[in-house]
Amino acid sequence: MDPFQQMHDWKNNLDNFFGGNFWNDFEHILKPPIPAINVYELDNEIIIYVNLPGVKDSKQVKIYLDENVLELKGELFPVHQGGKQLQQEILQGDFSRKIELPSVVRKDKVTAILRHGLMKIQLYKSNSTRKRMKQVDYDIEE
Structure with a gap:
């Protein structure tokens, strides 16, 4: 069986x-949920680090922002090597992950930069409660 x-x-x-x-x-x-994240809260900001191994193009991962939810959608690509795989710890495949934010953030002031497979998303806290989701564009640094 x-x-x-x-x-x-x-x-x-x-x-x-x-x-x-x-x-x-x-x-x-x-x-564990993919991609792996770290979230930090400062006085006026929320910083999120996202582990995105193999991502090199801004079309591979989409970022959406609602009032207090950040959503990531995309695909982490598999690592292939010849031979028989004996162990797998690097997560891969399609993902959709929602991250509850500790407070409402501004949709007009967001930065996201991807560098060497690690994305840094910087959000700024807001007192506004408007409810419209926005897609966030980001740059890739080599």
């Missing part, structure tokens, strides 16, 4: 026992 099928059956049994989707709250433990 396929070991992944056994794991799937086990997960379904726990969902049935506890009701609903019991494992949804633990999914981030089993598979």
Whole structure:
């Protein structure tokens, strides 16, 4: 029997026992969210660092900003090497990640720079509560 099928059956049994989707709250433990981020809050700013290995073109990752949510969509490209893969820790594939911000930010004053696979997004806090999502463009530094 396929070991992944056994794991799937086990997960379904726990969902049935506890009701609903019991494992949804633990999914981030089993598979960490991608891309990996660090978020810092300063007095008037929020700085977000995003790990984007292999991204070299601004068309590969889209950034959307709502009043207090930053959304990232794109793809992290797989690392291929000849031979049999023995271990995989570098996450890859399509992603869509929403980041709850600690406060409302200005949509008219956002900077994003990608350098060597690490994106820095700088947001400025706002008192405004307008609700329109905006796509953010960014530069790539070599």
